[in-house]
Amino acid sequence: MKAVRFHRHGGPEVLRYEDAPDPVLSPGDVLVRVRGCALNHLDLWERRGLPKVKIALPHISGSDVAGEIVASAVPDVVPGRRVMLQPGISCGRCPACLSGRDNECPQYDVLGYRNHDGGYAELVRVPAQNLVSIPDDIDFTLAAAFPLTFLTAWHMLITRAHLKRGDDVLILAAGSGVGQAAIQIAFLHGARVFATAGSEEKLERARALGAYEVIHHHKQDIVEEIRRFTNRRGVDIVIEHVGEATWAKSVHALARGGRLVTCGATTGANGVIDLAVLFSRQLSILGSYMGTKGELLRAARAFFAGQLKPVIDCTFTLADAAAAHQRMEASGQFGKIVLDVP
Ligand SMILES: [Zn+2]
Numbered sequence: 001m002k003a004v005r006f007h008r009h010g011g012p013e014v015l016r017y018e019d020a021p022d023p024v025l026s027p028g029d030v031l032v033r034v035r036g037c038a039l040n041h042l043d044l045w046e047r048r049g050l051p052k053v054k055i056a057l058p059h060i061s062g063s064d065v066a067g068e069i070v071a072s073a074v075p076d077v078v079p080g081r082r083v084m085l086q087p088g089i090s091c092g093r094c095p096a097c098l099s100g101r102d103n104e105c106p107q108y109d110v111l112g113y114r115n116h117d118g119g120y121a122e123l124v125r126v127p128a129q130n131l132v133s134i135p136d137d138i139d140f141t142l143a144a145a146f147p148l149t150f151l152t153a154w155h156m157l158i159t160r161a162h163l164k165r166g167d168d169v170l171i172l173a174a175g176s177g178v179g180q181a182a183i184q185i186a187f188l189h190g191a192r193v194f195a196t197a198g199s200e201e202k203l204e205r206a207r208a209l210g211a212y213e214v215i216h217h218h219k220q221d222i223v224e225e226i227r228r229f230t231n232r233r234g235v236d237i238v239i240e241h242v243g244e245a246t247w248a249k250s251v252h253a254l255a256r257g258g259r260l261v262t263c264g265a266t267t268g269a270n271g272v273i274d275l276a277v278l279f280s281r282q283l284s285i286l287g288s289y290m291g292t293k294g295e296l297l298r299a300a301r302a303f304f305a306g307q308l309k310p311v312i313d314c315t316f317t318l319a320d321a322a323a324a325h326q327r328m329e330a331s332g333q334f335g336k337i338v339l340d341v342p
Pocket of ligand 1: 090091092093094095096097098102105106107
């Protein structure tokens with residue numbers, strides 16, 4: 001098959017479009033012909049190399065996949081089905097998995113991350129439990145753009161932060177994958193959404209997705225604006241994934257009893273918090289990583305019903321994966337960048 005692999009860590013130039021061996025199925029696996037694969041920030045971290053994570057080389061990234069089943073080592077899963085893939089891979093047997101918290105599995109991995117080659121390829125191998133059938137009216141590009149960010153945002157808002165109708169929610173970086181998903185999920189659940197972005201065009205698009213008020217994070221102070229919008233109260237929930245650059249502002253934007261939930265630290269992982277503020281204002285700081293298989297199926301129902309729709313920034317061909325990475329690194333995108341695999 002053709003695949004995009006890297007043989008050493010580095011910039012976008014290490015991505016090579018080349019021949020690679022077809023995946024070999026183990027019992028329980030299914031082979032999927034990839035038709036679309038969306039990028040995530042995780043792909044950039046893998047390519048650059050992470051100090052604490054060993055990735056076997058050469059490596060195929062890609063956690064967000066849609067395509068067609070072409071071969072199966074599972075009797076009741078037949079070729080021909082159109083599917084998108086659940087990006088989280090777990091053992092299915094441990095207490096966490098059997099309690100429906102499979103993203104807490106000790107063996108948890110993400111498709112295209114450490115031990116599983118991903119979707120920057122014509123073919124990908126996944127366990128059958130990772131298949132999610134997609135209706136005929138949803139194309140592969142759109143389906144590929146859905147799983148990881150909507151799953152992440154759903155777990156953050158609904159499961160970790162216990163979003164309730166009427167909550168005020170601040171969502172950082174509206175144009176990011178998690179940002180565009182979180183705005184839609186919070187809006188769908190009856191929250192009043194405030195969103196930040198770094199350009200007027202992105203702010204307009206955030207409004208169109210359901211943001212009630214928007215904040216230009218280069219020109220305006222996030223905390224001041226949130227206080228103004230909420231009559232000095234602050235927000236019930238902050239969706240954080242930016243890290244060091246916004247951490248202190250995110251904490252100070254919270255109302256008493258507020259919940260800050262974070263799934264990433266793009267600008268750095270050192271966040272400082274004033275413990276007196278933490279306890280006296282009864283704040284909750286919550287970590288969130290991916291989400292469960294059940295949550296993805298729940299979110300997918302809203303997707304298939306037209307209540308949630310991934311925003312596509314642009315598409316590239318598989319062979320142009322390096323250009324797609326450059327686009328993502330330039331932070332100009334609004335929504336998901338997808339590799340179309342013909
Ligand atoms: Zn497990």
